[in-house]
Structures are given as structure tokens and as C-alpha cells.
Amino acid sequence: MTNIYVIGSAATPVGEHYSRSLADLASEAVRGAFASAPGLTARSVGALYVANALGDNLAGQGQLGAFLASAVGLRGVPALRVEAAGASGGVAMQQAAQAIAAGQCEVAVVLGAEKVTDRLEGALEAALASQSDAEAEGINGLTLNAQWALLMRRYMHEYGYSADAFAPFPVNAHANALKNPQALYRFAINADKYRKAGQIASPLNMLDCSSVADGAACVILAAESVAQTIAGPRVRLAGTAVATDSPSLAARPDPLDLTAARASAHIALGRAHMGLGEVQVFELSDPHGIAAALALEAFGCYGRGEAPRHAAGGALAPTGRTPIATAGGYKARGDVAGASGVYQVVELVRQLRGTAGPSQVPGARIALAQSLGGIGATAATCVLVSE
Amino acid sequence: MEIARHWRQRGARYRLEGQRSRSTGAVRFPAQPPALGEELNEWELVTLSGRGEIYSFSVIRQAPDGYDAFTPYPVALVRLAEGPLVSAQLTDCAEGDLAIGQSVEMATRLLVDGGADDVLVYGYKFRPTIQ
Numbered sequence: 018m019t020n021i022y023v024i025g026s027a028a029t030p031v032g033e034h035y036s037r038s039l040a041d042l043a044s045e046a047v048r049g050a051f052a053s054a055p056g057l058t059a060r061s062v063g064a065l066y067v068a069n070a071l072g073d074n075l076a077g078q079g080q081l082g083a084f085l086a087s088a089v090g091l092r093g094v095p096a097l098r099v100e101a102a103g104a105s106g107g108v109a110m111q112q113a114a115q116a117i118a119a120g121q122c123e124v125a126v127v128l129g130a131e132k133v134t135d136r137l138e139g140a141l142e143a144a145l146a147s148q149s150d151a152e153a154e155g156i157n158g159l160t161l162n163a164q165w166a167l168l169m170r171r172y173m174h175e176y177g178y179s180a181d182a183f184a185p186f187p188v189n190a191h192a193n194a195l196k197n198p199q200a201l202y203r204f205a206i207n208a209d210k211y212r213k214a215g216q217i218a219s220p221l222n223m224l225d226c227s228s229v230a231d232g233a234a235c236v237i238l239a240a241e242s243v244a245q246t247i248a249g250p251r252v253r254l255a256g257t258a259v260a261t262d263s264p265s266l267a268a269r270p271d272p273l274d275l276t277a278a279r280a281s282a283h284i285a286l287g288r289a290h291m292g293l294g295e296v297q298v299f300e301l302s303d304p305h306g307i308a309a310a311l312a313l314e315a316f317g318c319y320g321r322g323e324a325p326r327h328a329a330g331g332a333l334a335p336t337g338r339t340p341i342a343t344a345g346g347y348k349a350r351g352d353v354a355g356a357s358g359v360y361q362v363v364e365l366v367r368q369l370r371g372t373a374g375p376s377q378v379p380g381a382r383i384a385l386a387q388s389l390g391g392i393g394a395t396a397a398t399c400v401l402v403s404e
Numbered sequence: 405m406e407i408a409r410h411w412r413q414r415g416a417r418y419r420l421e422g423q424r425s426r427s428t429g430a431v432r433f434p435a436q437p438p439a440l441g442e443e444l445n446e447w448e449l450v451t452l453s454g455r456g457e458i459y460s461f462s463v464i465r466q467a468p469d470g471y472d473a474f475t476p477y478p479v480a481l482v483r484l485a486e487g488p489l490v491s492a493q494l495t496d497c498a499e500g501d502l503a504i505g506q507s508v509e510m511a512t513r514l515l516v517d518g519g520a521d522d523v524l525v526y527g528y529k530f531r532p533t534i535q
Contacts, residue, residue: 139467140469154491157492160467171459171481266481
């Protein structure tokens with residue numbers, strides 16, 4: 018089986034792009050990714066995987082494979098949309114890698130694109146809520162934020178934390194976003210501001226909830242034979258894995274255990290022949306501190322109930338034990354829904370090429386991205402290695 | 405208009421109807437189709453007591469379309485006496501009185517008003533247990 022490499026990657030700024038359409042954003046990301054892969058042309062592309070979670074609900078556009086292939090200059094290429102809620106990007110990465118591994122093509126493009134700001138907040142909350150069990154949970158007005166809030170409250174109860182203990186997660190995210198020109202929120206926050214922020218779904222407050230915004234990110238994957246022809250340092254997609262769990266929190270034996278997050282991470286690391294301890298930088302689904310805490314604990318980076326303590330000690334910073342959100346994470350770079358998993362890879366490629374600027378993790382060689390759909394009902398992991 | 409979709413839920417929404425395993429006695433809610441490898445009649449319908457305690461709760465201030473009129477509203481994961489967790493809104497309570505472990509019971513309330521062209525959806529919420 019061929020090795021698979023990331024030969025190009027780029028993203029648009031995350032934002033409220035009222036003057037730009039889904040196609041405009043997608044085009045910019047794809048052009049940027051091709052510009053980073055000198056010599057590569059559209060003719061080389063054998064498949065396009067569009068990662069999108071909310072297109073039919075919020076962008077009013079279906080059949081995004083053909084629609085965006087045509088819009089970005091890949092007309093005629095086999096194309097389809099991958100939908101797995103917030104994990105769409107990670108699942109699309111795996112689909113593209115599998116197409117190359119199966120010999121179906123030598124170059125596959127993954128395009129995460131999301132356009133959400135044409136609709137008001139209530140429509141967004143409803144669309145996100147419909148990604149859990151719509152009949153059993155969505156009908157109760159249970160939002161995605163509130164589901165994480167239920168886990169946070171239980172976590173605080175079981176392990177004896179106050180809500181303030183989660184401040185280090187968004188504080189770290191904002192500190193890194195401040196240095197990322199593509200981030201949605203380029204300002205710093207502190208624990209005091211966190212404490213005073215208004216409630217969204219208690220105990221989650223405004224400074225512990227991501228904002229879903231518009232953006233597109235593109236990653237070009239290629240077989241080794243093609244990657245050898247592209248100049249520059251190489252980043253290998255060493256392993257991918259997808260796992261699932263019940264979309265309904267109530268149906269899980271232990272709601273604080275993100276079993277799919279653990280399975281997906283460990284299977285992907287196994288396929289990459291890597292150990293968890295070797296990972297130097299992480300990109301997680303971190304719309305809230307509790308989400309990152311539960312993921313790090315599910316992987317086994319920290320024991321259960323311990324992640325907030327380590328976060329308070331600086332573990333999340335680029336120089337810490339488990340750096341996360343180096344571009345600002347979901348909280349401050351911006352939550353791009355189904356495109357987030359592709360943004361994650363764009364950031365980790367910067368880290369592995371040593372071009373991440375002030376948020377560079379020193380000497381990063383091995384990185385792990387994981388995107389979650391819903392509360393970890395789908396978990397998709399990519400392990401990346403610089404060569 | 406989603407009349408049939410809501411009508412299919414009438415057992416769960418109005419009676420808290422779940423299922424009990426004929427072989428292990430385990431109870432689950434809501435009812436599910438039989439899993440691969442299970443006998444078709446493995447799970448029998450059972451009406452749950454509607455009693456339980458709060459496993460966790462949240463008060464929602466940023467609501468989906470259709471729920472604005474209720475905002476802010478409390479939601480919870482409730483551990484039912486028979487074992488399963490269920491997510492639901494809480495009702496007939498003050499935000500400051502809520503606590504994990506508090507005893508609650510089912511009450512039938514309006515869940516959502518679909519508007520002039522749709523239905524009023526009723527179903528279970530949970531309220532502090534009346535002694």
C-alpha cells in the first residue's frame with residue numbers, strides 16, 4: 018500500500034463572510050491549496066470529497082460534490098459530500114486516503130466548506146440539535162451546547178470542580194488566536210472575564226462556547242509517486258480512523274466517557290505505528306473546555322477528572338505537555354462545523370513544517386487531529402508525521 | 405407538517421413507554437428496533453414509573469427555532485428508577501432550586517408549538533417530586 022502525503026493545504030479566514038458565498042469561500046481555499054503545491058494542476062485530481070455538515074439546512078444547497086467541483090474548477094471529477102456533523106472533515110480525510118490507498122486515484126482533494134451566517138442563530142441551533150437523536154432529544158429543545166453543558170455539570174459534580182476550572186481552555190485558545198490572522202476572535206481573554214461572562218447553557222458561558230462561522234479549508238492528498246515530484250518538506254498522513262457511538266447521550270452507559278474518541282484515536286495511532294506519548298501537538302473538537310478535557314482523558318493523556326488541573330498548569334500551551342488549539346481552536350479560530358476537521362489538518366501541516374509562527378510547537382514532528390460529530394457520536398482521527 | 409412523525413412517538417411521549425429485555429430484565433428508553441442477532445420479540449413494551457433523579461442539568465438561554473417562548477428553560481438528564489437515562493426539560497421549578505440527585509417525576513406538558521400550519525406537540529417533562 019502506498020504512503021499518502023499532504024502535498025497542499027490552505028484555508029480562508031473564519032468569519033461572518035456576508036459578502037461571500039459558499040462557492041466563493043471554497044474557491045479561495047482550493048486555489049490556496051494548489052498554490053502551495055507547485056506544478057500540480059486540476060487535471061491530476063482523481064476525486065473530490067466535500068466535508069459539510071449544514072449545507073442543506075443553512076446554506077440551502079444540496080449535491081455539494083458536483084456543485085463545488087464545478088465552482089472551484091474541478092468539473093468532471095468524481096465528487097461527493099461527506100456528512101458526519103462536526104466530524105465531516107475528519108471522515109472526508111479518511112475517505113480521500115482510502116481512495117488513494119485503494120488505487121482509485123493518485124491525488125484526492127478534501128474540501129471543507131461551511132456557510133452558516135445567512136441564517137439567524139435559532140436556525141443554527143435547530144440544525145445542530147437535529148444532529149443528536151432528533152425525535153428523542155431534539156424535540157426537548159436540547160441544544161448541542163446544552164448537551165456539553167450537561168456533561169460539564171456532571172463532571173464538576175463527580176470531580177469537585179467549579180466552572181472556573183475550565184477557563185484555561187478558552188484562555189489558551191484566545192491567546193493562540195491572537196497570533197493567527199485567519200482566526201475569528203483575535204483577542205485575549207482571562208480568567209476574570211471568563212467568570213463574568215453571560216450564560217449560554219449553564220454552566221457553559223459565552224466565553225466557553227464556540228461561535229459557528231463561515232469558512233473553507235482544502236487539503237490535497239497524494240500517493241507517494243506524486244508527492245515525490247513536489248518540492249519542500251513532506252507531511253505524511255500516517256493513519257486515519259473513524260469510530261461511532263450513540264448520538265443520544267442518554268443511551269450511553271457512561272456519558273462522561275467519549276468511547277468513540279478513544280477508539281478512533283487509538284486505532285489511527287495503531288495504523289500509524291505510533292504511540293500516544295509520541296504525539297507532540299493536538300487539534301481537537303474544542304468548542305468548550307469540557308469537550309477538550311473529555312477527549313484528552315478519553316485518549317489517556319490524563320486520568321479521568323485530571324485534565325482541568327493539567328490545563329491550569331500550562332499543559333495546553335505550545336510549550337506544554339499536550340498543546341492544543343495552536344491556531345485558536347473551535348473557540349477562537351472559529352467553529353466551522355463540518356469544515357473544522359479540514360482546518361485542523363491545515364494547522365497541523367503548518368506545525369509539522371515549522372511555519373506556525375508564534376504558536377509553533379518546538380520541534381513538532383508527530384501530530385494528531387480529531388474531529389467529533391455531536392457529542393462524539395462520530396470521531397474521526399488523522400495522525401500526521403513530518404518526514 | 406410532521407403529524408405522523410409525532411404520532412409514532414405517542415407511547416414514549418404520553419406514557420413514558422420503554423422496553424424490557426425478556427432475557428436479562430434490562431430496561432431501555434425510548435424503544436428501539438431489534439438489534440442484529442436479537443430475537444424479534446426480545447424486547448417487550450413496558451410503561452415506566454416516571455420517577456427518577458437528576459443526573460445533570462442545564463438552563464438554556466440560547467434556544468433553537470420554536471423554543472424562544474420557553475427561554476430560559478431548564479433541561480436535564482434524568483436517571484429513571486428503572487435504570488435508563490432520559491433527557492427532558494424540567495418544569496414547575498426555580499432555577500436556583502435545581503441540584504444533581506434531586507427527585508423528579510414525569511409531567512405532561514407542551515413541548516413545542518409548531519405554528520399555525522403544524523401541531524402542538526405534547527410530551528413528558530420532569531418536575532420536582534410532589535411528596
